[in-house]
Every structure is written in structure tokens, then in C-alpha cells.
Amino acid sequence: MIRLQNVCFNYDRDRTLTDISFHINKGEFAAIIGANGAGKSTLCRLLNGLLKPSSGSVEINGLDTGHTKSSVLARQIGFLFQNPDRQICRNTVAEEILFGLELLYKDREFIAERLEKVLSMFGFSAEDNPFNLSRGERQRLALASLIAVEPEILILDEPTTGLDYKECIEIMEIVREMNKKGTTVIMVCHDMEVVLDYAERVLVLSGGKLIADGETRSVFCMNDVLEQASLIPPQMASLAGRLGSGFEDVFTVEEMTELILEKSNEKRRVEV
Amino acid sequence: MIKISNLTFRYKDGRKNALDNINLSINKGDFLGITGTSGAGKTSLTYAINGVIPHHYNGDYYGSVRIEGEDTFDTSPSALSLKIGSVFQDIDTQLVSSVVEDEILYGLENFSVPAVEIEQRISSALEAVGISSLRYRSIESLSGGQKQKVALAAILALRPKILLLDEPTSELDPESSVQFYRILRELNENHGITIIVVEQKIMLLSEFAKNILVMDTGKIVINGSVREVIDRSSLLEEIGINCPRVTSLSNRLKEEGVYTGSVCINVEEAEKMVRSIIDD
Amino acid sequence: MRSFFDYIPGNSFLHRLNPLSRIFLSFMISIACFSSKSHLFLLLMILLNLVLAALAGILNRGMELLKNLSKFSVFIFVLQVLFVRRGEVLLEMPFNIIITEDGISTAIIIVLRLIGATMPLALMLSITQMNDLSNILVVKLKIPYKYAFAFTTALRFIPIFASEMSAIIEAQVSRGVQLDTKNIFKKTRLILPLCLPLLITSMKKIEGSAISAEIRGFYLRTGESCYRKYFINWNDVGVLLFAVILFISAVFSNNIKL
Numbered sequence: 001m002i003r004l005q006n007v008c009f010n011y012d013r014d015r016t017l018t019d020i021s022f023h024i025n026k027g028e029f030a031a032i033i034g035a036n037g038a039g040k041s042t043l044c045r046l047l048n049g050l051l052k053p054s055s056g057s058v059e060i061n062g063l064d065t066g067h068t069k070s071s072v073l074a075r076q077i078g079f080l081f082q083n084p085d086r087q088i089c090r091n092t093v094a095e096e097i098l099f100g101l102e103l104l105y106k107d108r109e110f111i112a113e114r115l116e117k118v119l120s121m122f123g124f125s126a127e128d129n130p131f132n133l134s135r136g137e138r139q140r141l142a143l144a145s146l147i148a149v150e151p152e153i154l155i156l157d158e159p160t161t162g163l164d165y166k167e168c169i170e171i172m173e174i175v176r177e178m179n180k181k182g183t184t185v186i187m188v189c190h191d192m193e194v195v196l197d198y199a200e201r202v203l204v205l206s207g208g209k210l211i212a213d214g215e216t217r218s219v220f221c222m223n224d225v226l227e228q229a230s231l232i233p234p235q236m237a238s239l240a241g242r243l244g245s246g247f248e249d250v251f252t253v254e255e256m257t258e259l260i261l262e263k264s265n266e267k268r269r270v271e272v
Numbered sequence: 273m274i275k276i277s278n279l280t281f282r283y284k285d286g287r288k289n290a291l292d293n294i295n296l297s298i299n300k301g302d303f304l305g306i307t308g309t310s311g312a313g314k315t316s317l318t319y320a321i322n323g324v325i326p327h328h329y330n331g332d333y334y335g336s337v338r339i340e341g342e343d344t345f346d347t348s349p350s351a352l353s354l355k356i357g358s359v360f361q362d363i364d365t366q367l368v369s370s371v372v373e374d375e376i377l378y379g380l381e382n383f384s385v386p387a388v389e390i391e392q393r394i395s396s397a398l399e400a401v402g403i404s405s406l407r408y409r410s411i412e413s414l415s416g417g418q419k420q421k422v423a424l425a426a427i428l429a430l431r432p433k434i435l436l437l438d439e440p441t442s443e444l445d446p447e448s449s450v451q452f453y454r455i456l457r458e459l460n461e462n463h464g465i466t467i468i469v470v471e472q473k474i475m476l477l478s479e480f481a482k483n484i485l486v487m488d489t490g491k492i493v494i495n496g497s498v499r500e501v502i503d504r505s506s507l508l509e510e511i512g513i514n515c516p517r518v519t520s521l522s523n524r525l526k527e528e529g530v531y532t533g534s535v536c537i538n539v540e541e542a543e544k545m546v547r548s549i550i551d552d
Numbered sequence: 553m554r555s556f557f558d559y560i561p562g563n564s565f566l567h568r569l570n571p572l573s574r575i576f577l578s579f580m581i582s583i584a585c586f587s588s589k590s591h592l593f594l595l596l597m598i599l600l601n602l603v604l605a606a607l608a609g610i611l612n613r614g615m616e617l618l619k620n621l622s623k624f625s626v627f628i629f630v631l632q633v634l635f636v637r638r639g640e641v642l643l644e645m646p647f648n649i650i651i652t653e654d655g656i657s658t659a660i661i662i663v664l665r666l667i668g669a670t671m672p673l674a675l676m677l678s679i680t681q682m683n684d685l686s687n688i689l690v691v692k693l694k695i696p697y698k699y700a701f702a703f704t705t706a707l708r709f710i711p712i713f714a715s716e717m718s719a720i721i722e723a724q725v726s727r728g729v730q731l732d733t734k735n736i737f738k739k740t741r742l743i744l745p746l747c748l749p750l751l752i753t754s755m756k757k758i759e760g761s762a763i764s765a766e767i768r769g770f771y772l773r774t775g776e777s778c779y780r781k782y783f784i785n786w787n788d789v790g791v792l793l794f795a796v797i798l799f800i801s802a803v804f805s806n807n808i809k810l
Contacts, residue, residue, distance in 0.1 A: 036416060036443075036444060037415060045722070050722055050726065071728050071729060071733075074725070074726060074727055075728065079727070081719075081722075081723050081726075086719050086720045086722075087723040089749050103727065103728040131752065134311050136310055162442055163310065164308075164309040164310045164472055165309075165513060167310065192446070230445070231446070231447070232446045232447060232450070234517070235518050235542075236518075236521070238539050239521075239543060242539065243543060243546055253524060257524045257528065260525060260549055260550060264530050267550060322767055324763055324766075327766075348771060350766055350770055350771035351772070353766075353767045353769050354769070358764075362757065362760050364712055365757045365760035365764060366760070366761075366764040368682070368704075368708070370558070370682045370708070371681050371683075374682070377683065379768040379769055380779065381779050382772050382773040383772060384773075384774060390779050408561055409561070412711070430768070
């Protein structure tokens with residue numbers, strides 16, 4: 001579905017990527033992680049053709065982004081930016097959602113149906129002014145107008161920065177829902193707890209290079225990789241690391257609680 | 273040092289009170305973290321402390337804010353800036369110059385700091401945040417984290433007694449955020465600067481702050497030491513504030529009856545806790 | 553994103569000049585360009601701009617500016633050629649469009665003037681720090697600080713707005729607005745609705761900027777607050793003389809027929 005082959009990007013000295021290759025299959029939920037300036041946002045922009053690779057190729061469903069305009073790719077890829085205010089350009093919630101739909105579809109009936117569906121899914125009232133909504137609600141609106149066109153791929157570039165925990169979870173739950181229905185999701189995120197909770201696969205960038213690519217839990221066990229990328233592992237993972245043997249493969253509070261209870265019962269049994 | 277009594281504020285055209293009967297005193301040398309969901313009134317509270325409310329934003333204002341006995345209602349934000357240095361969220365609008373050195377100079381010139389003192393002030397401010405090497409760089413060429421430090425240095429050069437920061441690390445990655453907070457801690461511990469910081473990431477506050485204030489819908493919900501606040505994690509979660517995972521873990525273990533100590537606020541403590549449960 | 557007047561640090565002869573001399577020189581080059589009708593003189597002025605850019609170590613910026621101004625000039629050139637109907641007819645085309653010798657000659661002058669007069673200002677801003685600029689305006693030209701600060705703030709906001717606009721365009725292209733089209737008319741029509749998000753963000757930024765100036769003692773500033781002292785030395789005198797000579801030769805260049 002998404003295939004990068006030996007992609008380099010070096011038009012801009014602040015944003016360089018070197019020799020990146022990977023492919024992402026339909027329905028995956030992948031996170032791109034790394035420190036500020038590691039090249040995460042650049043990589044996202046290469047995926048939907050906003051940036052073109054200097055060498056190598058990026059293919060989306062067989063389309064080479066080098067020869068396809070981003071506005072054409074928009075039918076397949078929804079791109080959620082950090083700041084919703086750059087996307088929202090209409091005076092009511094309904095118009096904002098319609099704006100995106102009408103760009104890509106002509107059938108009136110179909111458009112009306114999609115609008116209704118998204119409005120009820122997000123619980124928006126159609127006539128609200130987007131600029132009276134809170135930051136978190138505006139981010140949800142931006143996501144709603146992307147989802148309205150039902151893209152096959154969702155790219156999220158730090159979608160939860162500036163949101164509080166509640167708003168963050170709201171956004172992520174919708175994304176998870178879309179993923180379950182078959183949407184491929186690629187997300188840039190700084191919050192490792194969120195990455196751990198939602199992503200199945202993690203790509204680690206450092207200094208413009210892909211230094212690790214694998215199943216989320218196994219990547220969070222690679223201490224040297226995390227250190228090289230200046231990442232702070234999720235708390236349960238670092239706690240498990242400190243506790244050492246017997247605590248491998250523990251990543252959530254539930255798992256940790258269970259294991260500790262088991263061990264303390266064992267200890268009691270021995271004492272008895 | 274700062275005393276807020278019965279402060280209520282509603283922005284002009286606002287539908288509800290942004291600040292609702294706030295009573296708070298902040299002592300010299302404190303490191304206070306302010307947290308809460310968005311729209312809870314955190315930024316408004318910082319505006320009330322540095323005088324932007326009521327001098328820049330109009331609205332219904334009741335109660336009083338006193339900085340070392342001086343009422344902010346009668347003092348302009350510029351005059352208050354002699355005591356309180358503020359660093360805002362949007363770094364691009366905050367920086368006024370094209371070169372780092374000039375950025376530090378800007379406030380010093382405004383304050384008419386004597387020329388003989390200026391060189392020393394600039395170099396010590398840059399040193400305090402560890403960016404002496406950036407002195408002659410153009411601001412445009414800096415990364416977000418570096419700009420954040422320049423903004424802090426520009427404020428520090430004015431030698432404020434109180435430092436007020438609104439989500440200073442919102443654009444930074446976790447590692448750079450921790451670095452930034454280390455600088456704040458050093459300023460607080462070694463230079464006696466009172467620090468008030470608005471922060472969403474409670475993990476950073478639990479590690480670096482001395483006290484935490486939790487706001488919700490314009491009111492203060494909890495105000496106490498880090499441990500006192502984190503201890504009430506169920507209330508925090510109800511409001512929509514995410515507690516550190518180690519805190520949830522210690523709470524779970526308490527519920528299960530295998531742990532009776534105090535709540536954990538960082539990984540070190542959690543390790544000790546687990547070892548005390550499972551080791552002999 | 554970088555704009556054409558972001559400050560580029562350096563320690564060249566031009567960087568070390570009194571900012572006032574730099575401002576004076578750049579304005580005199582501009583004025584000279586507007587005063588001259590000689591193709592040769594105007595070409596020399598453009599060359600001078602590039603030499604000055606090279607002296608300041610910013611030849612890249614100079615060439616980039618020249619390239620972009622040239623692109624813009626093509627429009628001006630075409631318009632000018634089509635509008636001027638005086639003089640000997642060189643070419644007749646359908647729809648009563650004629651191209652005359654006068655048309656081409658004035659078009660060339662206007663384009664050269666435009667390039668020659670715009671470049672020095674942008675180059676001067678590239679090697680002058682905002683604070684120096686506002687200090688000079690306040691201390692030497694006696695402009696109230698409030699206005700000087702507003703002026704430099706406006707300059708500072710240009711790149712911020714430009715990068716905001718390109719971020720907005722990115723966001724809109726990603727949702728399917730065909731702003732990545734090559735058709736300039738279509739692009740203009742599509743860009744207009746985007747003024748709303750730009751306006752909203754701009755208002756927020758301007759307000760933020762006003763507040764942060766205020767809380768760093770903006771209103772405490774007095775005319776004597778300026779820390780840096782700006783001395784006039786022999787280099788400055790030389791540059792000032794050179795600027796005056798440029799202007800005089802611009803006036804004389806009109807009398808020389810080549």
C-alpha cells in the first residue's frame with residue numbers, strides 16, 4: 001500500500017532524510033517516533049507528496065508521488081496537522097465538512113449522506129461557528145472533515161500536541177475506530193504512552209535515518225535504539241527494565257499489577 | 273510574595289467566568305506547577321498575575337492580585353515586569369529581534385539598565401540557560417528548543433524575582449522538555465527565583481515542581497505539595513488529567529492490598545515499591 | 553521558511569558601517585535608478601547591487617533576489633509592451649495588438665528600474681539588525697519609538713506570515729484543494745478563501761506580540777534607553793560621498809546618448 005525505496009531528501013539543510021526504505025500494509029497502525037528535528041514531519045510530507053524525494057521513490061497504492069499532485073493523492077490520504085486553524089476555513093461546522101467533501105466528490109446525495117454520518121459520529125451541531133469551539137474541538141472538526149471523505153490512509157502529524165489528556169484520548173479513540181474499519185494509520189507522536197497504547201508498529205528516526213522498525217513492544221525493549229534517538233521509554237517499560245529478569249514483556253499497568261500480584265503470592269506461599 | 277484574593281474575571285463577551293473566585297498565595301522560592309484541562313483558566317490566571325488582565329484584556333474584574341503588596345490593578349504590566357518575567361506559549365510572537373544578543377538587549381534597554389552593567393547581564397543570562405555559543409546567531413536559524421531558551425534568557429537578564437511560564441515545552445520533545453525543566457530547577461534552587469509554570473504534562477511537574485495547583489472551569493480544585501496532589505489521582509482522572517503510570521500502578525497495588533506505603537511519583541520510587549513487595 | 557530580508561550575520565565592511573550610512577546608500581541607489589533613463593546606467597546599478605552583495609558576503613541572497621525579481625519582471629514587461637502604442641510598429645498581431653519600439657524600450661527601462669531599485673533595500677535589510685534599524689530611526693531620525701517598533705515589527709512579521717501561509721497551503725493541498733496547479737488564475741481563485749485562516753492566526757500573533765512587548769517594559773523605554781552607540785567614521789563619510797556621486801551620475805546619465 002505504502003512503499004518507500006531508498007528515499008533521500010536533501011533540498012533543505014534543516015530537513016534531510018537518508019536512504020529510507022519500508023513498506024506499510026493496508027490496515028496497519030504505525031507510529032513514527034524520534035526527537036525534534038529527526039525528520040518525522042519531513043517523512044510525513046513525503047508520504048502525501050507535499051515534498052518530493054530527491055532520490056528513491058515513494059509509492060502510494062502503486063502511484064508514484066513524484067509524478068502525482070498532493071491534491072490528487074488527497075482522495076486516498078487524509079493528513080491531520082498539528083494546528084487545526086490552518087485547515088479550517090469555513091464559518092460553520094457543516095460547511096467546513098462539506099468543503100472537503102465537495103472538493104473530491106460530485107454526487108449531491110452521496111455528499112449529504114456523508115455529512116450526516118460524520119456530524120452524528122462526532123456529535124457536532126451543524127451550525128456552530130468553528131472559531132467559537134475550543135482547540136480540542138477544532139482538532140476534532142479537522143479530523144471529522146478528513147474522515148468524511150473516507151480516505152484509505154490517515155497520516156497524523158503530532159495530532160495531540162497542545163491538547164489535554166481527555167481531548168487527546170477522544171482523538172485517538174476515533175482514529176483507532178477508523179483503523180479497526182480498515183484505514184491504514186501513520187502517526188507522529190511524542191507521547192510514548194500514547195504510542196504504546198495505540199500503535200502496533202513503530203518506526204524510529206534519528207538524524208534523518210531510520211534506525212529501527214518493528215513491533216511496538218519489541219522496539220521499546222531496544223534500549224540502545226531509544227537512547228540513540230533521545231527517546232524516553234514509557235514508564236512501565238523503564239520500570240520493567242530496572243526490575244530486570246522476570247519482568248520482560250511487561251508494558252501496561254494491568255500487566256505489571258498482575259505480575260506483581262503473582263510474584264507476591266508466590267512469595268507468601270514460600271513463606272507459609 | 274503573590275497574594276490573590278477572591279479574584280473573579282470574565283472576558284468581555286465571555287459566556288462564563290474565566291477565573292472564578294480564586295484565592296491563592298504564592299511564597300518566595302516556590303516552584304508551583306499549574307495544571308488542568310484546556311479552558312480551565314490556567315492562562316487567564318497567569319495573565320492576572322502579570323497584569324495583562326485587566327490592563328490588556330477588558331472584562332468584569334472582582335477581587336485583587338497583589339505582588340509584594342502592590343495591586344496589579346493600579347500598576348501597568350510594563351512596571352510589573354520589573355518583578356515578574358513572563359514567557360508565553362507562542363515563541364515566534366515573543367521574540368522581537370533578528371539576533372540572539374539583541375533579543376537579550378531589548379528588555380535591558382527598555383529598563384534603562386546602565387551601560388556598564390549590560391555586558392555582564394547578557395553574558396550571565398546566556399550562560400544560565402547554556403546558550404553562550406548562540407550569542408551572535410540569527411534567531412531565524414535556531415530550532416524551537418533553542419528559541420525557547422533565548423526567550424528564557426531574555427527574561428532572566430532582567431533579573432526578575434518571579435518567573436511565570438505558560439506551557440514552555442509544548443513544542444519540545446520529551447528529552448528537550450526535561451532539559452528545560454532542569455534549567456528551571458537550577459534557577460529556583462540556586463538563584464532563589466520563584467517559578468510559576470503552566471504545564472499539561474503532569475509527569476514533568478511531579479518530577480520538578482514543589483507544589484501543584486489543579487484548575488477546572490476557572491476554579492482551583494486542589495492546591496498542595498506534589499505528593500498531596502498526585503495522591504488524589506482518582507479526582508485528577510475524573511477532571512481529565514492523566515496521572516503518571518507509576519502512580520496508577522501504586523494505586524492499583526494499594527487496592528489489591530499488597531502495598532500500603534505512599535503513592536509513587538516516579539520510576540525510582542516505583543522500583544523501590546515493587547522490590548519491597550516481591551523481594552525478601 | 554526564510555524571507556528576503558532575514559538578517560544574515562557577518563563582519564564585512566558593509567556590516568560594520570553605521571546603519572544610517574547603509575540606509576542612506578540603499579535609498580540613494582533606489583533614487584538613482586528612478587532618476588535615470590539610461591539602459592547602461594541601470595544595468596551598472598544592478599551590477600553594483602551584486603558587487604555590494606558580494607562585499608557583504610551575501611551574493612547568494614543577491615542572486616536569488618535577482619532571479620525572483622526577474623520572474624516578476626516578465627509580467628511587468630509583457631504588460632508594458634502591450635500597453636504602450638506609441639512609436640514605430642515592429643509587429644502587428646490579431647485583436648489589434650501591436651508591439652512598438654517605444655514599448656519595448658520603456659518596458660526594458662521599467663524592468664531594470666524595478667530590479668535596480670528594489671534590490672538595495674532588500675539587501676540593506678539583510679545586513680541590518682532590527683534593533684539597529686529601530687534605534688537609528690529613534691535616535692538619529694527622531695521618530696517616536698512606538699512607530700519605529702511598529703515598523704520593525706511589521707518587517708519581522710513578514711517571514712512569520714509567509715511561513716504561516718505556506719503551512720495553510722500545505723494543509724489545504726493535503727485535503728484536495730488544487731493549489732499545486734500551475735494555472736496562475738485558478739491558483740489565485742483558490743487562495744482567496746484561505747485569507748480567513750491567515751487572518752485569524754495573524755490577529756492572534758499580533759496580539760501576542762503586543763502583550764509580550766508590554767511585559768518586557770515596552771512603556772518604560774525612553775529616548776536614552778539605547779545601549780549601542782553609532783559612530784560615524786571615515787568609511788561612512790566615504791560611503792555617503794559615493795552615494796551622492798551615484799545620484800549625480802544618474803542625473804547626468806540621461807544626457808549621454810549611447
